[in-house]
Amino acid sequence: MSKETKYVIIGGGVAGLGAIEGIREVDKEGEITLVTMEAYPPYSRPGISYWLYGKLDDTTMPLRDDSFYSNLGVTLMTDCEATSIDTKAGTIKTKGGKDIPFDRLLIATGGSPILPPIDGAEGLDMVFSFTTYKDAREIGKKRDKIKRAVVVGGGLIGLKAAEALNNIGVKVTVLELMDRILSLAFDKTAGDLVAKGLVEAGIEIITEDTAQKVVSDGGKIMEIVLRSGKSVEADALILAIGVRPRVELAGGAGIDVGRGILVDERLMTNIKDIYAAGDASEAYDIIYRERRVTPILPNAYGQGKQAGRNMAGTDEPYEGGLSMNAIGFYGLDTISIGLVDPPENGGYDVLVRLDKENNIYRKLVTKEGRLFGAVLVGEVERAGIFASLIRDGVSIAGLEETMLSGEFGHVHMDRDLRVKRLERR
C-alpha cells in the first residue's frame, strides 16, 4: 500500500469547496489541506450583501458546517496566504515561511477586485471594495457613519452592494460607465427593467459616467466628483467595477497563464499534478468553444469538483462552463443564461416577448434550431430547462413560441424528447 496522497488546495472559495467534495468522492483517505488567506472557512461570497442587511448572519454564512471538514478529515488553514509554489519540490510556501508538501495541488485563488485610480481616494478609510466577508464587515462596522454612499460599477457586485446599503438606510448613487447597468450579464432591455426597479426603491443610477475625484476633509469623504463634472455628496465610496483573475502565484511558479490560469480539458495546468479551477482560471466554455474566464459561482464549483475528482485519479474531462446569472432586486426576478447579446453577423436569431407594464421579458437566442442564450425577467420558473437545452445542444425547432410564454415546460416537447430530458442524470 502506497502512502496516502497529499492534496493541497489554495483558496477558500466554492472551487476549493467543490474540490474537497470531488476528491472525497474518489479518495476517502488522502490528506486534504485547504489554505485560505481569509479569516474564515469557505463562506457564501455572494452572501456578503445579504449579510450586510441581515438576511444572512455569521451562523448562516459558512457554506458548510465545521463538522463537514472534520468529518472528511480536511485540515483548514485560515489566515494563511500561499506566497509561492515550488513545482519541482512539490511544496507551497506560506506567508509565515512554512512549507506545505503536496502530491496534487489545486490553485483556486479566485479574483481580486479591480481598483480604478481615483484622485484623492488613496488612504481614506471610507473607501471599500465589496468582494469579501471582510469588506462587508468593515462596512458593517462603520455603518453608523455612512449616510450617503457612491458605488462605482453597475454590474452584479455593485448593484448587490447598492441594494444592501439601500436596505440599511443609506442613500445610494450607482455610477456606471456604460449606457446601462448589468451590461456583462444581461441585455439592455433586462438591464433597463432592473434599473427601473432599483430607482423605484430609492437608488440613484447615473450611467455613462464614473468617479474621477474624491473630495475629502481631514480624511472624511465630502463628495465624489464625476467625470462629467457633476458631483455627488457622499461619506463612503464602494469600488465594484469587477474582478480580475488572481494569477500571480501561478505565474510566479512558471505555470502557463493567459487572462487566467490555463488548464487542459482535465483542468490540469501545464505542470503535472497541479490543477486550477474557479475565477482564477480559464477553462473550456461550451458557448464560446474556447477557454475563457467566466467568473460565476456554478462554474467555479463545477470546475473545483471535477478537478478534485481528477486529482484523486478519475480521468474525466470537465463538461465545460456555461455562463449564467440569477439575480433578484426588489421582487423582480431576472435570469440570464449563455449568450444574451449575440454578435450581429453571427447568424443568430433573436426572439423576444416584452410586457413592460408587468415587467415581464423573455428573449431567446437561437441558431440553426438550437438555443444559445436566454433572458428571463419577471417569470423565471423552470429556467433550468432552458439552461439544460443550451448545455445539451438539443434542437428546439418548433418550441420557440411556447418557450417565449411563461408556461413552457416538458409537456410542450414531443414525447421522445421529453422522455429523454426527464431521465435522471
Added chain:
Amino acid sequence: MRYVVANEDVCIGCRLCEIACVVEHSKTKDIVKAYKFEEKRELPRSHVEEVGPVSLSITCRHCDDPRCVAACITGAMRKGEDGRVTVDIEKCVGCWSCVMACPYGSVGMDKEDRKSVKCDLCGDREIPACVEACPNRALIVVEEEVG
C-alpha cells in the same frame, strides 16, 4: 438512490399529488386545516405539467451530481449522505440560482418568503405522500443502487 417518477401514459392530471404534498408538508397534516386555516399554505414540491391530453407530475430526481447544489450561493442546497437533495430554508436567500440550474424545472419558488421549495421525499415516510395519493398509480418510487 430513490426518487419519484411519473408514467405519463396513465397520469390523468388530477393533481392529487400536489394536494397530498401540500398536506404532508403542512403543520397539521390535515387537508382542511392545511388549505383553509393554517397561517400559510405550503406549496407543492411536485408540479403537474399539462397541455391537452398530455399531463405528468414532475419532481426532483435527487441527482448524483445535482446542479442545484453546484449553483447554490449560500450552501443551503445540499445532497445528504442518504442521497436526498434538500434545502435548508434558514440559509436560502431566494436568489433562484437553483431554479436556474435544475434541468427538470423541479425546484419551486416560494415568492412570498423568497425561499426555494423542493421534494424531500417526505422525510421518514416509507412511501412519499404523492405516490400514495396517486389514484392511477402513475407515480412510482424508483430505487437505484448508488454507483
